[in-house]
Amino acid sequence: MAVTAKKMDATAARLEGMNLPAGGKWATEAREDALARLREMGLPDRRDEYWKYTRPDTLTQADAPEALVFDAQETPLFDGFDRLKVVFVDGVFDAAQSDDLACEGLSIERLADVAQKDIHWVRDLYGALEINGQTPVHRPLAALNSAFATDGVVIHVTGKVSKPVNLIYRHNSNSSDAILHHVIKLDAGAELTVLENGPAAARFNKSMEVDVADGASFHHVRAQGRDHERRAVTHIFGRLGTESVFKSFTLTVNGRLTRNEAILELTGDDAVAHVAGACLGDGDFHHDDTVFVTHDAVNCESRQVYKKVLRNGATGVFQGKILVQPGAQKTDGYQISQSLLLDEDSQFLAKPELEIYADDVACSHGSTSGAIDEDALFYLRARGVPKDIATDLMVLSFVAEAVDEIENEDLRDEILARLEGWLERRRD
Amino acid sequence: MLEIKGLKVQLEDEDKQILKGVDLKVEAGKVHAIMGPNGSGKSTLSYVLSGKDGYEVTEGSATLSGEDLLELEAEERAALGLFLAFQYPVEIPGVGNMTFLRTAVNSQRKARGEEELSAKDFLQEIRAKAKTLKIDADMLKRPVNVGFSGGEKKRNEILQMAMLEPKMCILDETDSGLDVDAMKLVSEGVNALRDEGRGFLVITHYQRLLDHIKPDVVHIMADGRIIKTGGPELALEVEKNGYADILAEMA
Ligand SMILES: Nc1ncnc2c1ncn2[C@@H]1O[C@H](COP(=O)(O)OP(=O)(O)OP(=O)(O)O)[C@@H](O)[C@H]1O
Ligand SMILES: [Mg+2]
Numbered sequence: 001m002a003v004t005a006k007k008m009d010a011t012a013a014r015l016e017g018m019n020l021p022a023g024g025k026w027a028t029e030a031r032e033d034a035l036a037r038l039r040e041m042g043l044p045d046r047r048d049e050y051w052k053y054t055r056p057d058t059l060t061q062a063d064a065p066e067a068l069v070f071d072a073q074e075t076p077l078f079d080g081f082d083r084l085k086v087v088f089v090d091g092v093f094d095a096a097q098s099d100d101l102a103c104e105g106l107s108i109e110r111l112a113d114v115a116q117k118d119i120h121w122v123r124d125l126y127g128a129l130e131i132n133g134q135t136p137v138h139r140p141l142a143a144l145n146s147a148f149a150t151d152g153v154v155i156h157v158t159g160k161v162s163k164p165v166n167l168i169y170r171h172n173s174n175s176s177d178a179i180l181h182h183v184i185k186l187d188a189g190a191e192l193t194v195l196e197n198g199p200a201a202a203r204f205n206k207s208m209e210v211d212v213a214d215g216a217s218f219h220h221v222r223a224q225g226r227d228h229e230r231r232a233v234t235h236i237f238g239r240l241g242t243e244s245v246f247k248s249f250t251l252t253v254n255g256r257l258t259r260n261e262a263i264l265e266l267t268g269d270d271a272v273a274h275v276a277g278a279c280l281g282d283g284d285f286h287h288d289d290t291v292f293v294t295h296d297a298v299n300c301e302s303r304q305v306y307k308k309v310l311r312n313g314a315t316g317v318f319q320g321k322i323l324v325q326p327g328a329q330k331t332d333g334y335q336i337s338q339s340l341l342l343d344e345d346s347q348f349l350a351k352p353e354l355e356i357y358a359d360d361v362a363c364s365h366g367s368t369s370g371a372i373d374e375d376a377l378f379y380l381r382a383r384g385v386p387k388d389i390a391t392d393l394m395v396l397s398f399v400a401e402a403v404d405e406i407e408n409e410d411l412r413d414e415i416l417a418r419l420e421g422w423l424e425r426r427r428d
Numbered sequence: 429m430l431e432i433k434g435l436k437v438q439l440e441d442e443d444k445q446i447l448k449g450v451d452l453k454v455e456a457g458k459v460h461a462i463m464g465p466n467g468s469g470k471s472t473l474s475y476v477l478s479g480k481d482g483y484e485v486t487e488g489s490a491t492l493s494g495e496d497l498l499e500l501e502a503e504e505r506a507a508l509g510l511f512l513a514f515q516y517p518v519e520i521p522g523v524g525n526m527t528f529l530r531t532a533v534n535s536q537r538k539a540r541g542e543e544e545l546s547a548k549d550f551l552q553e554i555r556a557k558a559k560t561l562k563i564d565a566d567m568l569k570r571p572v573n574v575g576f577s578g579g580e581k582k583r584n585e586i587l588q589m590a591m592l593e594p595k596m597c598i599l600d601e602t603d604s605g606l607d608v609d610a611m612k613l614v615s616e617g618v619n620a621l622r623d624e625g626r627g628f629l630v631i632t633h634y635q636r637l638l639d640h641i642k643p644d645v646v647h648i649m650a651d652g653r654i655i656k657t658g659g660p661e662l663a664l665e666v667e668k669n670g671y672a673d674i675l676a677e678m679a
Contacts, residue, residue: 373518373520374481375518376518376519376520378479378480378481378502378518379514379517379518379520379572380520380523380528380532381479381501381502381503381506382478382479382480382502382503382505382506382512382514383506383528383529383532383588383592384503384506384507384532384533384535384536384539384592385503385528385531385532385535386501386503386535386539387501387503389531389535390503393523393527393528393531394520394522394523396522396523397520397521397522397523397571398522400522401522
C-alpha cells in the first residue's frame with residue numbers, strides 16, 4: 001500500500017508537537033516503534049478503502065470534538081455484581097473509586113506504573129498483537145494508541161479468577177480526549193472475564209491486546225456509554241492458543257461515532273472465538289463494526305454475530321472478514337450481520353468477506369437489511385399488544401442471537417435489562 | 429354485538445374495490461357462519477374489522493357493542509373484545525409464545541383498567557387451557573408459531589382465544605389444515621367458549637366444521653357482498669350443490 005505524499009504530510013503535520021509519554025526503557029522503545037509504524041502507514045483518510053463507510057476525520061483531528069456529559073440517571077451497569085472495579089475518569093485512573101488492584105489468580109497493574117520500569121514482562125506483548133494485526137490491513141489508529149496511550153491495565157492471569165475485572169470509564173469533561181491501552185495475558189488453563197462500561201471521554205481511543213494461551217478462556221462483555229455525542233475508536237486484538245476460548249460481546253446505544261475493531265488470530269488447534277455485537281442507534285448515530293478473524297490452525301471455530309437496530313437516520317456499518325490460511329483445515333466459520341431499519345432514513349452498509357486457502361472448511365456468511373415485519377406487527381397488535389410494545393418485542397427478538405452469545409446468564413440478563421430500558425425510554 | 433352496515437372497502441394502494449356494501453349483524457350468544465367462493469372478500473372483511481393497514485373504508489360503518497370499530501387502532505379493538513383467529517397465523521421468530529401471550533393478556537387488561545395477571549396465575553391458566561387443546565409445554569416455550577405444523581398453528585389460535593376471552597370471535601378458516609381429531613379438539617375449544625355474552629363469526633368452506641360448531645345463522649358472501657342469509661340448512665345446500673344455484677338465483 002503506497003502512501004501518498006499528501007497523506008504523509010498530513011500525518012506529519014498532525015503528529016508535530018505531539019510528545020510521546022515519558023517512560024522507562026521498554027515503554028519508550030515500544031512507543032517509538034509504534035510512532036514509526038504510524039508515520040509509515042499514515043493516518044486514515046476518506047480515500048482509504050478500509051474507511052470507505054466511516055469518516056475518520058473527527059477521530060484523527062488534533063482536538064476532540066466536544067461531547068456533552070450525559071447524566072444517565074440510572075444504576076450503573078454491573079452494579080450488583082461481585083467484581084474488581086478499575087475506574088478511569090476521562091481516561092485518568094481514579095484510585096479512590098477503584099478497588100485495590102489485587103485478586104487471587106491474577107496480577108493487575110497500571111500501565112502508567114509499569115511503563116516507568118526498565119524491564120517488565122509486558123514488554124513482549126505490548127504492541128505485539130497490534131503489529132500482527134497491521135497485516136494485511138493497516139490500523140493506524142491502533143498504532144497511534146500504542147504510541148500515545150498514557151494508561152491502562154496490564155493483567156497477568158495465572159489461574160481461574162473468581163470475579164470479573166470491571167473497567168469502568170466515566171466521562172466528566174465535555175472536551176476530554178482519552179487514550180487507554182490494556183494488555184491481558186492468560187497463562188495456559190487460566191480463566192478471566194472482563195467487563196467494560198461507560199462512555200470514557202468526549203473522544204476515546206482504546207486498545208486491548210489479549211493473549212490467550214492453550215486451554216485458557218477469556219470472556220468479555222462491554223457496554224459503551226449512553227452519551228449521545230461521544231466518539232470512540234476501539235481495537236481488540238486477540239491471539240488464541242490451542243483449545244482456548246475467546247468470547248466478546250458489545251452493546252452500543254447512542255454515541256455519535258463508534259468504530260469497534262476486533263482482530264482475532266486463531267493460532268492453536270481446536271480454538272473457539274466468538275465476537276458479537278448489538279447496537280441501537282437513534283438519529284445522529286454512526287456505528288461501525290470492523291472484524292477480522294484469521295484461522296491459522298486446524299479444527300477451530302469462529303462466529304461473528306452482529307445486529308443493528310437503526311432509526312431516525314442512524315447509520316450502521318459492518319466490515320467483517322474470515323481469512324482461512326493454508327492448512328487451517330476443518331475450520332468452522334460463521335458470520336452474520338443484520339440490520340433492522342425502523343424507518344427509511346436509516347442505512348446499513350455491509351461488506352462481508354470470506355477468503356479461504358484451505359479445502360476442507362465450512363464457512364458461511366450472510367448479511368441482511370430489512371424493515372420490521374408488518375404482518376408480525378399486525379398479528380401482535382390484533383392480540384392487544386400496543387404498537388410501541390409490539391415493535392420493542394420484535395426489536396428484542398431481532399437482537400437476541402447476538403445477546404445470546406453472552407455465556408453467563410446473569411450478565412446476559414443485565415444486558416437485556418439495559419436494552420429493554422433503552423427501548424422503554426424511547427416509547428412515545 | 430357486532431353490527432356492520434353498508435361497508436365498502438377498497439385497497440389503499442390500488443384502485444380496487446373488495447367489499448361492495450356488507451350488511452351483517454351478529455347478536456350476543458349467537459354463532460354466525462360465512463361461506464362463499466374463494467376471493468369473495470371473507471378474509472378482507474375480517475382484516476378490516478380487526479384493523480389491518482392497507483384498506484380504505486369508503487362507506488359504511490362497523491360497531492362492536494355500540495363502539496365505532498373503524499376509529500380504533502388494532503390493539504384497541506382487541507382490548508374492546510374483538511378477536512380474529514387468522515387464516516394464516518404469522519410466525520414471529522425470537523418472540524416466545526408465552527411472553528407474547530402474557531404481554532397480550534396484560535396489555536388488554538391494562539387498556540381496560542383491570543389488574544394485570546400475575547406470572548403464577550397466568551402460568552396456571554395457560555397450562556390448563558393448553559392441556560385441553562393438547563398443546564404440549566414445549567410448544568408454549570417455542571417462538572410464536574415458528575416450526576408449528578398447520579394444525580398446531582390453528583390450535584394455537586384457539587388457545588390464544590381461550591386466554592383472551594374476547595366478546596366477539598371471528599374465526600377465519602380455522603378448520604383448514606386440521607385432521608379429524610384436531611377438528612374435534614378445536615370445535616370443543618370453541619364450544620366451551622360459547623356463552624350468552626359472546627358472539628361468533630365463523631368463516632369456513634365446509635359443512636364439516638359446522639357439524640361440530642352449530643351455527644344459528646349462515647351467510648353466503650360473493651363478490652364483496654352478503655348475497656344470501658338463512659339457517660343451518662343453507663350450509664348443507666352449499667355442501668351439496670356448490671354456489672352455482674345461489675349465484676344464478678341472485679343474478
Ligand atoms: N392486499 C391485497 N392486494 C391485492 N389484492 C387483494 C389484497 N387483499 C385482498 N385482495 C383481493 O381481494 C379479493 C378478496 O380476498 P379475500 O382474501 O378477502 O378472499 P376470501 O373470501 O377470504 O377467499 P378465500 O376463500 O380464498 O380465503 C381477492 O380477489 C384478493 O386477491
Ligand atoms: Mg380467506
